[in-house]
Amino acid sequence: MLPKAVFCYPNNPVDVREHIREAVKALGVEVPFVELEVPKLQKHGDISTPVSMALARILKKNPRQIAEQIKQHLEGTGLFESVEVAGPGFINIRFSTEYLVSGLRELLRTPERFLRKDIGKGRKVQVEFVSANPTGPLHLGHGRGAAFGAALSNLLERAGYDVEREFYINDAGRQVTLLAESIFARYKELKGLEYPFPEDGYRGDYIVELARELNEKVGDKYIEQSFSKVQSELKEFGVKRMLELIKTDLEAFGVVFDRWQSEQALYEEGLVKRCLDELTRKGKLYEKDGALWFRATEFGDDKDRVVIKSDGAYTYFASDIAYHWYKIQRGFDELIDVWGADHHGYVPRIKAVIRALEQPDEKLTVMLVQMVNLLRDGKPVQMSKRAGEFVTLREVMDEVGADTTKFIFLTRRPDSHLDFDIEVAKRESSENPVYYVQYAHARINSIFKKATERGLSFKEPENVELLKEEEEFSLIKKLLFYPLMFEGAVREREPHRITFYLQELARLFHSYYSSHRVVSDDRELSTARLSLCRAVMTVINEGLSILGVTAPERM
């Protein structure tokens, strides 16, 4: 008979969960989730579970007693060095070196299988993010949304979701008209003509640039024209140029989209009308005071909302309804909208839409990304898009670099306010954690260069059983915990967990590096250590690629 372990994929700590689940099953109950944690204190083992305390209530038994039973089951697997019951009923598990080493082997042999657990099972998810108005350059807040949305998409993709990244272009309505009129005003100004600047117009210098460009294109042609005559051409021109700018900036920032959905197109293709017709048919809309209203209150919102104003014009909400209706029609299992926190008041409204469209609440998740306070040397930089005073993503990128900018954004929970100090971010020092992680990667690369120079060739995971140092086991444990962290990050949609994990991993590596030499005269030990280095490198690479940060070979 084969030992039980063979059937249980003894390759990483997440599988400890399976063993515990089995043990719990043997007690005659099932738990939906077996909680695992990495204990703070070493004496509490390598991994620990409080599951027996939770079971105490259900089984009406002493938690320590339950823990003892689970312990016996776990000991039966022969995988662990020790299993202890401690405190009120914690089960503390210590891995055997064989367990650790076989985990490392697993990671080296099939890194993808080890690092990318199929949680999504091919479920189709759409992540809509940035979606900035095409009326000006991206600012830093958009940058945060971009970094977050991109990292979240990458994360979900690696968890087996079929992800589509979409940018929604608000190219219909008043803002775009304002853009056109602002350009028009600057054009007139350029020509030495009197023309009132629109009250809420865009005052940024880029508008003057656009006016100049327009002048080169049309020359004097528009001098005599009224705005209404040239409006649509100007809109098209302005939106096109702004969109180009936004795309270029995002590309430079390393953020790509699969799809760009135009709002205007929703109208032109009749989707808004079709959607509203359907809702009318289903009685979700009604007329009052000459306007068309959506029964939002029936679906959990505070008040009903207008979709067509009494003057016959659509509100933005109309196209937003149609947009989400369209998303649903496209067959996504899940929709994620990443919005700036200033739009949070909009959440109940759009949630109401999802319900009105007869979809379960979980279908749509709105993730709010908090605003960014820009500082320079500790002093706030005032920003107002309307007044044309704002620091663009481009400026920050040029000044501090895309990697650093992204990393800083992803070192915080999305829902916490963020102070972004340009001067601090600019320093190429230990104040920038991104270098710390990247440096670990570059260092490993340099070790491999050294190994090649020495003519060391080997096949990973050769000789890993020779690893004996405490720092090596710490590193391996950290590596093996990657899937645990990954699962949590996916479940909670929190890419920042990756960022923190990478810093911890880098710390362990740097520490190891300074106390032990990888490439030495001991050929076999060297290959063992190189294998470990390769594993660290692989995981750093994987993590950084989720964050959209480069992993440099040299620094």
Added chain:
RNA sequence: GCCCCCUUAGCUCAGUAGGAUAGAGCACAGGAUUCCUAAUCCUGGUGUCAGAGGUUCGAAUCCUCUAGGGGGCACCA
């Protein structure tokens, strides 16, 4: 006025699905490099988890209230 988010070490922030004695980085001080990159490492100590109640065997974490900071409340976009 109503609604949402935030408040953890001097600063910036983590804290994993309620678990054990609350954690990093920075800053500050001292030390480490004949050797694979010193953007590194090692050693130093900090807390009324904003406050008050409550739920629980157990709360930074969940509930209620209060205070402070930010944001939102349109037939605006």
